[in-house]
Amino acid sequence: MAQAQNPTQTVTRDGVSLTQAQEQRAEAIGDQLRCLVCQNESIEGSSATLAKQLRIIIRQHVVAGDSDKSIMEYMVHRYGIFVLLKPPFSRLTLLLYATPVLALILGFLVVWLARRSKTSPPPPLDDAEQDRLERLLKS
């Protein structure tokens, strides 16, 4: 798809004619959306019929001059936030985003507990004990 560099040149994708710049915008949007049929693929990368239809809809909205945000909202309105490959930060996804921090805190906690439970080293030897140790080692 990347043969033309001129942003005003017209290309046709999935039966919709649009400029190269518009096509790039549509591809960027489609890359962020999950194909509902093959759930680990993006709409842009999937060959499912539904993905193709959604690619057409995205391009029609792009040509109509709709913002990226309103096209995303169109999809979320129909399929829920699962359609977004990068889940938004919300109450529902709080735990997901907090996991790295929680894991770090847990790690520190484990290290701290392990250190605390370690018995403290014995006090250094006084002079008399040091002499005795040397005598024992020599004998």
Place this chain on the structure above:
Amino acid sequence: MFTAPLAIVAVGGLGFYTILERMEQDKYDPHALPSPLIGHKPPTFNLPGFNGAPGFSNTDLAAPAQPMLVNWFASWCMPCAQEAPMIAQLAKTGLPIWGVAYQDQPDALASYFAHYGNPYTKLALDTSGLTAINWGVYGVPETYLIDKAGIVRWRWAGAITDDVLANGLNPLLAKYT
């Protein structure tokens, strides 16, 4: 000092086992999506019927006399054919089931009905599949429960099995009757 990591591993393992167990029992499908339509009325649409019969629109679903199902299906869809006896059985109990044929052709549909029967109270054709997109349908079969206020209460993606009927649909039918 190993108590905490071991406890975490144990909790994780237990969680994973629960997921597998529930998948086994048909109670959890990791690919199933929650429908944003639940708690709302279906979007505006107006679809033609089959063989000269009238189709239906969203206004026809606004206030049904009793809870009803809208079943999205297609003659080319294998799970739909597997689900056909279940839909027929449900229709026999007096539950109104309206069908929407998704991206289908009239002649293919006619031979499908000749083979499996037509259990639908009303039938509409979504030939383009664009109404399906507005409903958030992402595959066929898909079944929606609509209550007497015209509100979508439940969506099941995939064929309705005995387990889905017992654990999903029947309790809700009892609740919204």
